[in-house]
Amino acid sequence: MxxxxxxxxxxxxxxxxxxxxxxxxxxxxxxxxxxxxxxxxxxxxxxxxxxxxxxxxxxxxxxxxxxxxxxxxxxxxxxxxxxxxxxxxxxxxxxxxxxxxxxxxxxxxxxxxxxxxxxKVDGLLRLRRFDRGADLAAQAGPDLAYLDRAAIEKRLVSSRYRHGLEERLAFHxxxxxxxxxxxxxxxxxxxxxxxxxxxxxxxxxxxxxxxxxxxxxxxxxxxxxxxxxxxxxxxxxxxxxxLPIATYVMASEPAPALLASAIRTPMGIGDDRRAGDYYRLVEGGARLLWGGRITTRAADVPGIVRQLRAEMTGAYPQLAGLKTEVAWSGLMSYxxxxxxxxxxxxxxxxxxxxxxxxxxxxxxxxxxxxxxxxxxxxxxxxxxxxxGLDWAGGAAGLMAAQGTYWALQVQDWWRERR
Missing domain, CATH: 3.50.50.60 (FAD/NAD(P)-binding domain)
Incomplete structure (x- = not known):
């Protein structure tokens, strides 16, 4: 096929x-x-x-x-x-x-x-990696629940996330x-x-x-x-x-016990950084799919996987031994x-x-x-x-998009450091 x-x-x-x-x-x-x-x-x-x-x-x-x-x-x-x-x-x-x-x-x-x-699995967690949550709490309603750090840590065994929202109408x-x-x-x-x-x-x-x-x-x-x-x-x-923009996803080996030591929710997970990652358990918790990063030209997938794994183990050090079984890229239109x-x-x-x-x-x-x-x-x-059909800028537009993404990564890093 x-x-x-x-x-x-x-x-x-x-x-x-x-x-x-x-x-x-x-x-x-x-x-x-x-x-x-x-x-x-x-x-x-x-x-x-x-x-x-x-x-x-x-x-x-x-x-x-x-x-x-x-x-x-x-x-x-x-x-x-x-x-x-x-x-x-x-x-x-x-x-x-x-x-x-x-x-x-x-x-x-x-x-x-x-x-x-x-x-299909119901629910999505939108998480924040820095300590400001009043705006998220203000969004809470019947289908959108605010999560403080303690509530997050009941679902995710990680010290990375400070505030979040649970989107009950979302799914993966x-x-x-x-x-x-x-x-x-x-x-x-x-x-x-x-x-x-x-x-x-x-x-x-x-x-x-x-x-x-x-x-x-x-x-x-x-x-x-x-x-x-x-x-x-x-x-x-x-x-x-x-603009054709490439993004990347990797899938782990089957390791349900190891994954349960880190992720204790079937919901999808994404952080609210402007250059964030997204991930979810599949096969009833047996595997982890982790996605992120964008490039404006096809990048070396193994190199991107190393970056994604660094993000994964930064959030969940206990997953350092989790093997990546397959990884891929694809082009989105922006x-x-x-x-x-x-x-x-x-x-x-x-x-x-x-x-x-x-x-x-x-x-x-x-x-x-x-x-x-x-x-x-x-x-x-x-x-x-x-x-409408605004001109995307051709090669210059691709360069600008890549530069914008890198700038957003720096802004995310600085915001978390502050």
Whole structure:
């Protein structure tokens, strides 16, 4: 199968392969990209009565959708304060409601055990590594509990964390199995999915669009580009608006007793540093998945793993002997404004990408509201209009993004030292 070697690939619940496109096919809409954004869009369009075909260059979930940390919670990568500055309080609140709706769409997808291997676990701890917690305590409510140091240490045998929040509506899951379950839903709704079908050419003008692959050709009245961090030059305006950012995850050997000496909660865990780490137990506590670090070009994975292990043992010295069994990287797509780019580029040409850093809820709602607009069901897509296709800066933008990340690491270090 056309996947990189990851923990998620090694634990696939089903391994059905989908055929490449061969010959000519006419549909109402062609979706380019078989990640969460493309498949949520395709599912909603197919349920709305459209004939839909998804073209995936590799295999569904090959990119960031099948390699990420697996955390599902509300919000956007840009953060609430940044969004409010750009669009105002009322508009920001409406976007926040959309993000929470995305969580519920993902929850409904895996409800009732209908997705094999979804491995859904409720709860997320957002932790702080320095001693200031009044603002966190003020956020407490029915679904958000404040945790002081004593409460944290009942869950985590670590002296690193001082304050935190327990997000009871958040959860974590096996993203690749869930995405393959979503692909099956697209097909049950009447859509078709072609893997190993990289789009090599296109004519996107006129009322009928044409997409060509190595062995096939599609005619469609509408095209959705949902290629994320693996976007090529198919639509230059979309590629210029996106920065491909690499992130990294490692999975441990099975060691349930050792892990129980450090982590005593099944909830996902992340710190609130601006350059933070995230981790969670999987397989009922048998293994640890730990993610973090970003680079703007593919870095040496073993070198990044050494950095991640240093963070892990800094928080949990008792895990020094825990072996890393597999590690991987993947490309996320970021805009300069760090918000999803969901909208219409021209007549019959739509886009749905830019979900880097907070994608499992935002792809769900992004694909949903895009399909609503295409079907004439709502105008909620307009909420994303202020976050357009700003030029990301090309090579200079990548350098600036890397410099910003390094600066955030320094700021995090200094804040904790103070």
């Amino acid at each position: 056309r996947y990189p070697d990851t923990y998620y690939f090694r634990t696939l619940a089903e391994r059905r392969e989908r055929p490449a496109l061969k010959g000519r096919l006419a549909v109402d809409c062609a979706v380019v990209g078989g990640g969460f954004a493309g498949l949520f869009t395709a599912r909603a369009l197919a349920r709305g009565g459209m004939r839909v075909a998804v073209l995936e260059a590799e295999a569904v979930g090959f990119g960031a959708s099948g390699r990420n940390g697996g955390f599902v919670s509300d919000g956007f990568a840009a953060g609430d304060a940044s969004i409010r500055r750009r669009v105002g309080a009322a508009h920001a609140a409406a976007l926040q409601d959309l993000s929470a709706e995305g969580v519920e769409i993902m929850r409904a997808l895996v409800a009732g055990g209908q997705v094999p291997g979804a491995a 899951l096996h993203p690749l199995n869930v995405l393959r379950g979503l692909a099956a839903e697209v097909e049950r709704a009447g859509g078709v999915i072609h893997e190993a079908s990289r789009v090599t050419g296109c004519d996107l003008g006129g009322p009928v669009k044409h997409l060509t692959t190595a062995e096939g050709r599609i005619e469609a009245r509408a095209v959705v580009i949902a290629t994320g961090g693996y976007s090529g030059g198919l639509v230059p305006a979309l590629r210029r608006a996106m 805009a300069r404004h760090r918000m999803p780019m969901v909208g219409r580029l021209g007549p019959g040409l739509w886009h749905c990408y830019g979900f880097g850093g907070h994608g499992l809820n935002t792809t769900a709602i992004g694909g949903t509201v895009l399909a609503e607009a295409m079907l004439g069901q709502s105008d909620r897509l307009a909420l994303f209009a202020p976050f």
